[in-house]
Amino acid sequence: MPSTFQRTLARPLAGDGERWRAVLARDATADGSFVYAVRSTRVYCRSSCPARRPRPEQVRFFADGDAARAAGYRPCRRCRPDEGEPAVRQSELVSRICRFIAAAETAPSLRELAQRAGLSASHFHRLFAAYTGVTPRAYFHAVRASRVRSQLRDGLTVTAAAYEAGFNSSSRFYAAAQRVLGMKPGAVRHGGAGEEIRYATAHCDLGTVLAALSERGICAILLGDNKRPLLAELRGLFPNATLHPAGANGGAALRAVVALVDGQPALLGKLPLDIRGTVFQLRVWEMLRKIPAGGVATYAEIASQLGMPRAARAVANACAANRLAVAIPCHRVLRGNGELGGYRWGLQRKRELLRRERGSTPGS
Ligand SMILES: [Zn+2]
Missing domain, CATH: 3.30.160.70 (Methylated DNA-protein cysteine methyltransferase domain)
Known part of the structure; x- marks a missing residue:
């Protein structure tokens, strides 16, 4: 029985108004989430197609190429809406930029990064956020913070680590660290030290x-x-x-x-929990805690609920990093095809927990 949470998540695609806006903007980040077909030409395209925009009354939206073909449309030869390569190209582009940012001494400007990517600043910004879930600037700070984190583990003091990592005052460092690491630097350094x-x-x-x-x-x-x-x-x-x-x-x-x-x-879940993780993990876990017993969600649904539709894999990683079994119910997250996906503490246990909650065995 679908829970309320599931019904909220089930809202699969944005409305036609939003799709049309994506078409008008040639929004490459919307590629793959729908295609649009033009009645007069009988052709369907991905949202980023470089072809001239049709008049809105000529447009029909379909979930994918299969649906468009079934309705009698054929794929556009320019944007090849059924081929996955743009997504691959995009993710390669974004990882190339990520490597560049990671190697940078100071935060590169948006303009510089967009130029490097060969895209307009706004297009690049959107694409980067769609793949990583963060802005390029936040990514830069996260990389720097993770350098800090490994130095903290290696036993540097917090202040020395802050300077090494390029923060010029430790109060800024604290603010940034708390945002990025999701916990105070003292607590990270801890790895529980003194606790x-x-x-x-x-x-x-x-x-x-x-x-x-x-x-x-x-x-x-x-x-x-x-x-x-x-x-x-x-x-x-x-x-x-x-x-x-x-x-x-x-x-x-x-x-x-x-x-x-x-x-x-x-x-x-009602007990005082000491939850430690990165900001992204905390957001995922918070979302998991809203799935009621008996309900389930998919990694992709959680990702899109977080406003990061492409972060399904990162969501799966956050689930795998959960250290509070059952209290943070990562066992209620499944793959999109209904498969169990993974479970830190063994699929057998995940299946059993779900069986208890739903009174039936889910597909595996
Ligand atoms: Zn096209």
């Missing part, structure tokens, strides 16, 4: 559950076959934290978490 994390494990129908608690809340819920690899996984997530098996202190809370995984997963 005490308590954990408990228990058996349940899904195997072994490990729940971990930081000062801020539940910071990990991991699933596995037995305790040892789960502890290793926890250590990998918080390499510098001190890990303690929960005794009297926090033990009851963690045992409750473990019990909830099995019995009342819906309550898990």
